[in-house]
Amino acid sequence: MSKENIRTEIEKLREELERHNYLYYVNSAPEISDREFDQMMDRLIKLEKENPEFASADSPSQRVGGTVTKEFRQVRHKYPMLSLGNTYNEEELRDFDERVRKAISDEFQYACELKIDGVAIGLTYKNGRLVQAVTRGDGEQGDDVTTNVRTIRSIPLRLSTGEYPDEFEIRGEIFMPRKSFERINTELQAQLEGEGYDEEEIAERLLKNPRNAASGTIKMQDSAVVAKRKLDCILYAVLCNADPFKTHSEALEAAKSWGFHVSEHSKVYDNLQGVLSFINEWERKRYNLPYDTDGVVIKVNSLLQQSDLGFTAKSPRWAIAYKYKAESALTRINSISYQVGRTGAVTPVANLEPVLLAGTTVKRATLHNEDQILKLGLYEGDMVHVEKGGEIIPKITSVDLSSRMSGAKSFEFIHQCPECGTALIRKEGEAQHYCPNSLKCPPQIKGRIYHFISRKAMNIDSLGEGKVEMLFDKGLIANPADLYKLKYENLIGLEKVIEDEETGKRKKISLQDRSVKKILKGIEDSREMPFERLLFAMGIRYVGETVAKKLAVHFKSIENIMQAGVEELIKAEEIGDKIAESVHEYFKDPLNINFVQDLKSQGLRMESDISTNNTVLSDKLEGLSFVVSGVFSNFSRDEVKTYIEQHGGKVIGSISSKTNFLLAGQEAGPSKLDKAGKLNVQVISEEDLLNMINSGK
Numbered sequence: 001m002s003k004e005n006i007r008t009e010i011e012k013l014r015e016e017l018e019r020h021n022y023l024y025y026v027n028s029a030p031e032i033s034d035r036e037f038d039q040m041m042d043r044l045i046k047l048e049k050e051n052p053e054f055a056s057a058d059s060p061s062q063r064v065g066g067t068v069t070k071e072f073r074q075v076r077h078k079y080p081m082l083s084l085g086n087t088y089n090e091e092e093l094r095d096f097d098e099r100v101r102k103a104i105s106d107e108f109q110y111a112c113e114l115k116i117d118g119v120a121i122g123l124t125y126k127n128g129r130l131v132q133a134v135t136r137g138d139g140e141q142g143d144d145v146t147t148n149v150r151t152i153r154s155i156p157l158r159l160s161t162g163e164y165p166d167e168f169e170i171r172g173e174i175f176m177p178r179k180s181f182e183r184i185n186t187e188l189q190a191q192l193e194g195e196g197y198d199e200e201e202i203a204e205r206l207l208k209n210p211r212n213a214a215s216g217t218i219k220m221q222d223s224a225v226v227a228k229r230k231l232d233c234i235l236y237a238v239l240c241n242a243d244p245f246k247t248h249s250e251a252l253e254a255a256k257s258w259g260f261h262v263s264e265h266s267k268v269y270d271n272l273q274g275v276l277s278f279i280n281e282w283e284r285k286r287y288n289l290p291y292d293t294d295g296v297v298i299k300v301n302s303l304l305q306q307s308d309l310g311f312t313a314k315s316p317r318w319a320i321a322y323k324y325k326a327e328s329a330l331t332r333i334n335s336i337s338y339q340v341g342r343t344g345a346v347t348p349v350a351n352l353e354p355v356l357l358a359g360t361t362v363k364r365a366t367l368h369n370e371d372q373i374l375k376l377g378l379y380e381g382d383m384v385h386v387e388k389g390g391e392i393i394p395k396i397t398s399v400d401l402s403s404r405m406s407g408a409k410s411f412e413f414i415h416q417c418p419e420c421g422t423a424l425i426r427k428e429g430e431a432q433h434y435c436p437n438s439l440k441c442p443p444q445i446k447g448r449i450y451h452f453i454s455r456k457a458m459n460i461d462s463l464g465e466g467k468v469e470m471l472f473d474k475g476l477i478a479n480p481a482d483l484y485k486l487k488y489e490n491l492i493g494l495e496k497v498i499e500d501e502e503t504g505k506r507k508k509i510s511l512q513d514r515s516v517k518k519i520l521k522g523i524e525d526s527r528e529m530p531f532e533r534l535l536f537a538m539g540i541r542y543v544g545e546t547v548a549k550k551l552a553v554h555f556k557s558i559e560n561i562m563q564a565g566v567e568e569l570i571k572a573e574e575i576g577d578k579i580a581e582s583v584h585e586y587f588k589d590p591l592n593i594n595f596v597q598d599l600k601s602q603g604l605r606m607e608s609d610i611s612t613n614n615t616v617l618s619d620k621l622e623g624l625s626f627v628v629s630g631v632f633s634n635f636s637r638d639e640v641k642t643y644i645e646q647h648g649g650k651v652i653g654s655i656s657s658k659t660n661f662l663l664a665g666q667e668a669g670p671s672k673l674d675k676a677g678k679l680n681v682q683v684i685s686e687e688d689l690l691n692m693i694n695s696g697k
């Protein structure tokens with residue numbers, strides 16, 4: 001293909017992709033399937049990679065991110081980014097209306113919009129192309145977050161049609177849709193649980209609410225992570241020197257026609273009565289929106305009247321925000337339950353009289369620990385205020401003392417484990433109570449086994465929590481090592497009825513030939529899991545996937561880790577005091593040493609086969625990623641991987657559209673070759689690799 005043809009194809013792909021992007025993310029009316037979209041995107045990425053001279057910052061390929069910004073450039077706003085005055089009730093709103101009425105003698109209208117709870121952004125377009133995106137900062141200057149903003153699908157990188165000004169700024173709110181927020185937190189929670197964090201530590205690390213999440217995400221250094229977090233943006237103001245519009249609502253209509261996502265819920269009213277009806281209408285309806293809103297913004301619609309009214313030092317006189325009250329409900333606390341986790345941490349949970357809050361029924365609220373109960377001063381049967389400020393689990397914010405029943409007793413934290421009766425302990429300086437009976441306490445044992453078989457650990461997916469519970473109850477397993485001792489005759493015909501705590505639904509598990517064989521095969525296959533996965537599966541507190549890998553790479557074997565002191569442990573990459581102490585403690589316990597011996601005698605992998613040759617020979621392969629398959633004549637498979645790494649390349653396990661090369665030796669996997677073909681990943685030979693290293697890229 002000639003260069004000219006390639007350029008034409010690239011241009012066409014970019015235009016088409018932007019159009020479909022708009023149809024999908026702004027209009028919610030896609031014309032092609034996700035698969036077709038992905039194929040077009042893969043083709044564009046391939047062409048751009050092969051023809052770097054046609055690279056462009058506003059290509060749709062930039063939406064996947066990949067740029068790392070160490071520090072964001074400070075940019076001065078062309079028009080200062082002010083904030084709004086707030087009102088909290090009808091009276092304050094009437095005062096605002098009065099002031100406006102006094103200043104404008106003519107008739108006027110109000111435009112009402114929902115106040116989206118996110119972070120403000122100013123986008124500058126020149127000749128229809130997004131050139132800069134700046135956060136509010138202090139209102140005078142903000143951070144240049146353009147690379148991150150380019151990953152937000154609903155923000156056009158190029159405007160396709162319309163009579164837009166040569167240069168303008170458009171302002172709006174970047175937010176995280178509740179769905180993205182919940183997905184990220186669910187994943188993060190699973191990860192932290194896997195690392196053995198207790199509930200309070202997890203609560204501290206989760207994203208607090210969608211607004212916080214949006215503001216944190218937009219300032220992340222790696223734009224590829226930003227892309228995955230699926231932010232969205234709704235625009236609410238157009239600014240330019242030559243003012244082509246008469247009213248605010250007209251400007252937003254125009255912005256919509258240029259391809260911007262503007263709110264479909266805005267309305268114009270002739271008087272305050274209308275404004276109040278809008279506020280009332282959305283007070284409850286807003287919970288059905290896919291994003292958080294915290295009020296209504298009321299703006300004088302005529303731009304001429306706006307400029308007559310002007311600004312105070314902080315905010316415009318022509319606009320005001322009406323803020324809804326925090327979402328809160330009053331309900332009775334019926335009891336407190338105590339949950340015991342796999343680390344023995346005991347967490348109190350309040351059982352509430354079911355109540356409707358922010359669109360969902362709330363039955364439980366977390367109490368974290370004893371201090372929290374004392375701080376709130378909870379008595380049995382108290383009426384409590386529950387809030388859900390965007391967090392996933394609602395919390396009790398205060399007690400309604402006026403309705404406390406006479407003779408009611410304060411809640412006392414339990415002294416014994418609710419599951420095994422052992423006296424609880426609370427270490428100095430820690431807020432959490434623990435059940436120290438780790439060897440015999442059922443939820444701790446079951447929790448450790450669930451963790452051991454989980455997907456990112458030993459991945460024994462033929463066993464689920466229900467089956468583990470059954471095997472434990474029947475006395476067949478008391479720790480993860482026992483899984484490897486199970487035989488066909490132990491399992492066949494086992495039955496148990498399990499009740500789901502949440503829904504109360506009953507389910508019968510019954511093991512027949514097929515499922516028994518599947519379970520045994522799953523267990524058998526897991527013996528081959530790499531050492532770092534086993535290390536993670538052991539469930540040492542604070543040893544997550546990444547830490548396990550770092551320990552495996554640094555120490556190579558379980559023996560070395562067990563023998564290492566705290567000082568030695570912290571020498572490994574990313575291992576700090578807290579982790580080192582936890583690992584050291586773990587291997588001091590004879591029970592854990594026995595557990596390791598047990599796993600070892602079952603033939604599980606206790607040594608790492610991660611290559612650790614750190615010698616740098618060149619940077620010829622810098623920034624390139626390789627998948628390796630087949631047999632080679634000059635190297636073993638591991639040697640060739642090390643060789644790539646020594647020259648700055650990255651070796652990855654499976655092919656994606658981002659992979660640069662598939663290095664194929666003899667007998668390379670047909671499925672890998674097939675996938676490389678489909679994703680347009682270049683296939684190279686051992687000889688090609690040597691040429692790349694010995695000449696140029």
Ligand code: IVH
Pocket residue numbers: 081082083084085113114115116117118119120121172173236237297315316319321
């Ligand atoms: S208009 C001069 N409209 O609320 C300020 N703001 O406290 C004009 N916001 O910084 C702002 N939704 O981040 C406007 N429909 C909307 C809004 C909105 C959310 C945010 C914005 C602003 C803050 C004002």
